[in-house]
Amino acid sequence: ETGVTQSPTHLIKTRGQQVTLRCSSQSGHNTVSWYQQALGQGPQFIFQYYREEENGRGNFPPRFSGLQFPNYSSELNVNALELDDSALYLCASSLEAGGPLNEQFFGPGTRLTVL
Amino acid sequence: KQEVTQIPAALSVPEGENLVLNCSFTDSAIYNLQWFRQDPGKGLTSLLLIQSSQREQTSGRLNASLDKSSGRSTLYIAASQPGDSATYLCAVFHNTDKLIFGTGTRLQVFP
Numbered sequence: 001e002t003g004v005t006q007s008p009t010h011l012i013k014t015r016g017q018q019v020t021l022r023c024s025s026q027s028g029h030n031t032v033s034w035y036q037q038a039l040g041q042g043p044q045f046i047f048q049y050y051r052e053e054e055n056g057r058g059n060f061p062p063r064f065s066g067l068q069f070p071n072y073s074s075e076l077n078v079n080a081l082e083l084d085d086s087a088l089y090l091c092a093s094s095l096e097a098g099g100p101l102n103e104q105f106f107g108p109g110t111r112l113t114v115l
Numbered sequence: 116k117q118e119v120t121q122i123p124a125a126l127s128v129p130e131g132e133n134l135v136l137n138c139s140f141t142d143s144a145i146y147n148l149q150w151f152r153q154d155p156g157k158g159l160t161s162l163l164l165i166q167s168s169q170r171e172q173t174s175g176r177l178n179a180s181l182d183k184s185s186g187r188s189t190l191y192i193a194a195s196q197p198g199d200s201a202t203y204l205c206a207v208f209h210n211t212d213k214l215i216f217g218t219g220t221r222l223q224v225f226p
Binding site: 045055 | 119146147149151156157158159160161164204206208210212213214215216217218219
């Protein structure tokens, strides 16, 4: 059984550019959540995808968007990058959205630096 | 609005000590509570998950308790080791879609 994987591990972009981050969920999991973790802070929820549909969204602007594919892998897209978008982006998968099967398993993260 | 607080923010202890990390949350209507470990610059490793109907969970040297009515959870680490050095994060599952995290307790165990 493979765990949650994310790519790339590190990324450097400049202000105004666009970025796509990728996540493969743990085998058998149909729910993927994305979190942003600024330095010294706890992760903040961006959004969740359940069976290819957005299933909840945190307090992030529309330039943060996502997709989930039929194999339950997911992408996080950020447009018009700002300096404050520099953070560790974490992907988590779970068996089901909500209820007792929602233990979250996290990937290693993608470190995004915006210059 | 759900808020999660962790105390202390940092802790430095000698090897072998038993220690307690504290987590408090403002809204008792949670689905579950999860404790994580994070090594510097790395992702999160799930340590223990406590369902809202449970009072505690144990795994090896770790024991986590949950008191929903008072909005508190503790993570007990027995016989601490240098390899336990990391940041420990508490998170509550509020509604069905998201974890709300505290800012963590940074633990250093020295030989």
